[in-house]
Amino acid sequence: MADSDIILTGNDAAQHLEGCGRIVLMCATIGQGADNLIRQLQVSDMAAAVITDSLASVAVEQVCDRAQEEILSTLSYNTHTWRFSPGYGDLPLDIQKALVLLLDAPKKIGLCATDNQLLTPKKSITAFIGLSDGEVNRKSRGCECCSMKDVCNFRKNGGHCGT
Amino acid sequence: MELKALFDKKEFIIFDGAMGTELQAKGLKTGETPELLNLTEPELLKEIHHSYIDAGADVVSANTFGANRYKLEHCGHSVNEIITAGIKNLKDAIKESGKAVYAALDIGPIGQLLEPTGSLKFEDAYDIFREEIVAGVSAGADLIIIETMTNLYELKAAILAAKENSDLPVICSMSYEENRRTFTGCPVAAELMLCAGLGVDAAGVNCSLGPKELMPIVEEICNISKLPVIVMPNAGLPDPETGGYTITADEFSDYIVQMADMGVSIFGGCCGTTPEFIAAVVKKLSGKKRVQRDIKPISAVCSGTRVCEINQPRIIGERINPTGKKLFKQALLNDDIDYILNQAIEQVNAGADILDVNVGMPGIDEKSMMVRVLKRIQGITDAPLQIDSTIPEVLETALRVYDGKPIVNSVNGEEESLQKILPLVKKYGAAVVGLTLDKDGIPPKAEQRFAIAEKIIKRAEEIGIPREDVYLDCLPLTASAEQVAVKETLKAVRMVKERLGAKTVLGVSNISFGLPSRELLNHIFLSMALENGLDLPIINPNIAAMTGTVRAYKLLANIDVNSTEFIAAYGSDNAANTANTPKPADHSVTLEYAIDNGLKAEAGKITEQLLSEQEPMEIINTRLIPALDKTGTLFEQGKIFLPQLILSAGVAQSCFEVIRQKLAKTDTAPVSKGKIVLATVKGDIHDIGKNIVKVLLENYGYTVIDLGKDVEYQAVVDAAKKHKVKLVGLSALMTTTLKSMEETIKLIRENNLDCKIVVGGAVLTPEYAEKIGADFYAKDAKETVDIAKQVIG
Ligand SMILES: [Zn+2]
Numbered sequence: 001m002a003d004s005d006i007i008l009t010g011n012d013a014a015q016h017l018e019g020c021g022r023i024v025l026m027c028a029t030i031g032q033g034a035d036n037l038i039r040q041l042q043v044s045d046m047a048a049a050v051i052t053d054s055l056a057s058v059a060v061e062q063v064c065d066r067a068q069e070e071i072l073s074t075l076s077y078n079t080h081t082w083r084f085s086p087g088y089g090d091l092p093l094d095i096q097k098a099l100v101l102l103l104d105a106p107k108k109i110g111l112c113a114t115d116n117q118l119l120t121p122k123k124s125i126t127a128f129i130g131l132s133d134g135e136v137n138r139k140s141r142g143c144e145c146c147s148m149k150d151v152c153n154f155r156k157n158g159g160h161c162g163t
Numbered sequence: 164m165e166l167k168a169l170f171d172k173k174e175f176i177i178f179d180g181a182m183g184t185e186l187q188a189k190g191l192k193t194g195e196t197p198e199l200l201n202l203t204e205p206e207l208l209k210e211i212h213h214s215y216i217d218a219g220a221d222v223v224s225a226n227t228f229g230a231n232r233y234k235l236e237h238c239g240h241s242v243n244e245i246i247t248a249g250i251k252n253l254k255d256a257i258k259e260s261g262k263a264v265y266a267a268l269d270i271g272p273i274g275q276l277l278e279p280t281g282s283l284k285f286e287d288a289y290d291i292f293r294e295e296i297v298a299g300v301s302a303g304a305d306l307i308i309i310e311t312m313t314n315l316y317e318l319k320a321a322i323l324a325a326k327e328n329s330d331l332p333v334i335c336s337m338s339y340e341e342n343r344r345t346f347t348g349c350p351v352a353a354e355l356m357l358c359a360g361l362g363v364d365a366a367g368v369n370c371s372l373g374p375k376e377l378m379p380i381v382e383e384i385c386n387i388s389k390l391p392v393i394v395m396p397n398a399g400l401p402d403p404e405t406g407g408y409t410i411t412a413d414e415f416s417d418y419i420v421q422m423a424d425m426g427v428s429i430f431g432g433c434c435g436t437t438p439e440f441i442a443a444v445v446k447k448l449s450g451k452k453r454v455q456r457d458i459k460p461i462s463a464v465c466s467g468t469r470v471c472e473i474n475q476p477r478i479i480g481e482r483i484n485p486t487g488k489k490l491f492k493q494a495l496l497n498d499d500i501d502y503i504l505n506q507a508i509e510q511v512n513a514g515a516d517i518l519d520v521n522v523g524m525p526g527i528d529e530k531s532m533m534v535r536v537l538k539r540i541q542g543i544t545d546a547p548l549q550i551d552s553t554i555p556e557v558l559e560t561a562l563r564v565y566d567g568k569p570i571v572n573s574v575n576g577e578e579e580s581l582q583k584i585l586p587l588v589k590k591y592g593a594a595v596v597g598l599t600l601d602k603d604g605i606p607p608k609a610e611q612r613f614a615i616a617e618k619i620i621k622r623a624e625e626i627g628i629p630r631e632d633v634y635l636d637c638l639p640l641t642a643s644a645e646q647v648a649v650k651e652t653l654k655a656v657r658m659v660k661e662r663l664g665a666k667t668v669l670g671v672s673n674i675s676f677g678l679p680s681r682e683l684l685n686h687i688f689l690s691m692a693l694e695n696g697l698d699l700p701i702i703n704p705n706i707a708a709m710t711g712t713v714r715a716y717k718l719l720a721n722i723d724v725n726s727t728e729f730i731a732a733y734g735s736d737n738a739a740n741t742a743n744t745p746k747p748a749d750h751s752v753t754l755e756y757a758i759d760n761g762l763k764a765e766a767g768k769i770t771e772q773l774l775s776e777q778e779p780m781e782i783i784n785t786r787l788i789p790a791l792d793k794t795g796t797l798f799e800q801g802k803i804f805l806p807q808l809i810l811s812a813g814v815a816q817s818c819f820e821v822i823r824q825k826l827a828k829t830d831t832a833p834v835s836k837g838k839i840v841l842a843t844v845k846g847d848i849h850d851i852g853k854n855i856v857k858v859l860l861e862n863y864g865y866t867v868i869d870l871g872k873d874v875e876y877q878a879v880v881d882a883a884k885k886h887k888v889k890l891v892g893l894s895a896l897m898t899t900t901l902k903s904m905e906e907t908i909k910l911i912r913e914n915n916l917d918c919k920i921v922v923g924g925a926v927l928t929p930e931y932a933e934k935i936g937a938d939f940y941a942k943d944a945k946e947t948v949d950i951a952k953q954v955i956g
Contacts (some may be wrong), residue, residue, distance in 0.1 A: 035279075039542055039543055043543055045813065046812070046855065047807075050855065107311065107370075115846070116899045118282070118846075120281040
């Protein structure tokens with residue numbers, strides 16, 4: 001990534017960004033409140049904790065959807081890729097800290113990374129979207145670039161998770 | 164330097180404006196480490212410092228905001244080098260100017276979240292700050308400013324590090340959003356309370372908003388802060404298109420004048436401000452007088468996110484205490500912290516405002532248990548805590564790691580107690596319970612107890628603990644033995660309240676010891692005590708009559724205005740009533756049906772009935788486990804999903820609870836098929852999967868020693884040894900932490916422990932599990948149970 005020391009290693013990010021001249025780098029969190037609630041529910045009502053955990057994951061994706069829409073509406077380009085995050089395909093997680101610091105996220109939205117490159121609060125996302133004045137790589141978002149592809153129960157039964 | 168001395172010379176103290184903004188203007192790129200410039204571009208930094216000195220700043224901050232171990236990790240220079248250079252650049256500039264300007268060591272947030280949301284331990288945060296402060300002090304800083312903080316716990320670590328490693332003045336400032344809370348939910352009042360308690364010199368707010376948006380927050384601070392107030396706003400709000408800031412130096416300084424009129428005495432600028440802003444502030448404040456604020460003392464305590472003012476009766480929950488509780492003792496011996504967490508949640512839900520925490524019992528290390536329990540409780544509730552121990556060393560360790568301002572339980576009139584406990588209360592800025600007894604025990608007469616109360620207050624005030632932070636306990640004696648003394652206790656409460664103007668606290672349930680119908684006596688005595696001025700009843704809030712008495716008293720005494728709280732608690736009352744008097748179980752509902760359908764209350768009721776006819780183990784083996792097996796099979800077949808499986812497990816757990824209680828009553832050894840250690844490996848903070856496994860294992864009758872998340876390799880080995888377990892379960896959710904799993908397994912093997920290891924986690928595969936030396940790979944919680952059956956039986 002120009003203007004930084006961050007290198008997106010592996011093949012998948014490169015393939016994803018084929019034909020793109022610029023990227024939008026973004027991050028989002030739904031905050032510590034969700035972590036607190038889920039932690040409390042894990043003690044008092046595990047079933048509710050599992051459901052809340054899933055809902056919180058969906059919520060932060062929805063925040064990203066909204067942010068993406070807002071950001072893209074202010075930019076001019078021909079086509080854009082879908083959101084790609086560290087941990088997808090062979091792009092390692094170990095750039096989380098650098099991404100978070102580059103975006104000044106600890107100060108701006110209270111989003112940090114641990115020494116082991118995990119995002120905190122937990123329900124948070126860093127992602128980039130490629131922008132092209134021509135055509136982006138249209139390969140659809142599929143299981144091949146999912147970090148869960150080897151252990152996914154949906155795949156074992158011949159289906160997919162739907163995202 | 165002393166801040167007071169500076170205030171003797173100046174009406175207002177003016178800090179400099181933004182450093183980052185100036186550096187960006189001079190070409191610093193996004194993502195570059197600004198503190199590195201201390202070494203590479205000293206002239207550039209001196210130039211910026213000069214511009215603020217020329218603008219008229221009294222104090223200038225060195226370029227050390229992010230100079231901590233975490234942020235400088237890969238920059239090739241040490242914290243000491245960069246801070247030393249930063250202070251030197253500043254001091255050189257000051258010297259060149261020939262002006263009387265002071266050099267501040269600037270300390271910003273670490274950039275990583277503290278436990279429990281993050282993985283940075285409080286003790287490590289302290290160490291990171293200590294390193295910065297030691298470097299700044301030896302480089303010759305005149306004062307320390309800790310700013311742009313958003314987490315009270317992190318602020319506390321920084322203040323302690325500053326106070327314990329320097330004699331310099333300390334000024335603190337946090338960043339608030341427009342809802343008057345920080346990102347982590349810390350309210351303004353909590354910051355001010357913590358800072359005043361820890362002996363900080365001035366406190367306030369900076370960054371995140373412009374002066375206009377900060378106005379309501381500044382007003383609140385001026386109304387309640389005992390300390391001088393500092394405000395360093397941004398230059399308005401950032402423009403989302405350009406990233407620039409929106410207001411002019413002239414507008415900015417007009418707001419500053421308004422704030423000065425409200426009582427703020429220290430100003431500076433944050434993001435987007437320039438020397439022009441500081442010059443305008445200096446100009447407009449010249450000739451103005453500092454406004455004296457008249458602050459009424461209040462009694463209050465806080466957690467990291469909630470302030471509890473003792474301006475009306477507040478309930479202290481007494482249940483977290485092993486005395487006389489077999490299950491609680493068992494939980495402590497088994498490191499079963501979840502048991503204690505449940506007690507915390509239950510009491511808060513029942514209406515407790517503050518929770519007493521006591522984990523003292525023979526056979527455990529009270530100090531380390533207290534730290535673990537406190538950290539876990541503050542992770543699941545925002546109720547402030549009361550730290551309860553007879554050992555000063557336990558109190559001190561607990562006071563350090565507490566996130567907020569706690570109550571210490573307790574000091575008494577004996578010389579030894581006063582000398583050991585009060586200095587701790589003072590150092591950590593806590594409130595304290597003062598027991599009106601001394602070496603001769605509890606005196607019979609109200610006047611005698613009052614005299615001890617007076618002595619405790621006097622001694623507290625002598626070392627700087629304000630009277631409003633001492634809560635006096637006039638100690639009810641049991642009415643069965645000392646019937647005449649009941650009135651003396653009440654009289655003492657009234658005297659303390661009226662003549663000393665201090666808050667009062669009472670452990671209410673002592674009164675009925677040795678008598679029948681204790682609940683009846685307790686709640687009548689409670690209402691008598693409230694009428695005599697009791698502020699802090701220590702009670703079991705789970706007993707409806709006790710909490711109800713406090714709520715009813717508040718309504719009748721016109722404290723609960725418009726009966727709001729009372730109606731909220733009892734208005735739509737049918738829910739509360741039915742919870743208190745469970746319906747007899749419907750006979751058509753079987754245990755199996757209840758487990759299948761998530762009917763917790765019914766299942767408990769049925770288990771109670773079954774216990775009158777069958778042996779506990781028989782119920783477990785012939786009813787509970789087959790029912791669980793059935794839901795497990797349905798889950799495997801994909802016919803039900805995870806939440807349903809867990810719901811069933813939860814119901815089974817409530818059945819086990821009933822059985823455990825019955826066994827505890829009859830003194831029978833607890834039922835357990837064997838112990839299993841579970842841990843989410845070092846570095847990993849995603850533990851929901853491990854917790855699901857735990858619930859399921861417990862429901863099959865295994866005792867789980869849950870080590871939590873981010874667990875050191877050695878801790879797993881130690882627990883496996885201590886509890887002589889046959890099975891250790893390890894979980895890791897992220898690719899970055901699989902390495903820790905491998906290391907943990909290696910250490911277990913090196914110690915030749917006679918145990919099997921089962922591993923699981925989202926990114927793990929059976930092949931990888933085998934490669935790193937695990938005995939088993941479990942794809943889900945159900946499979947872990949099958950493995951436990953195979954290993955332990
Ligand atoms: Zn700022």
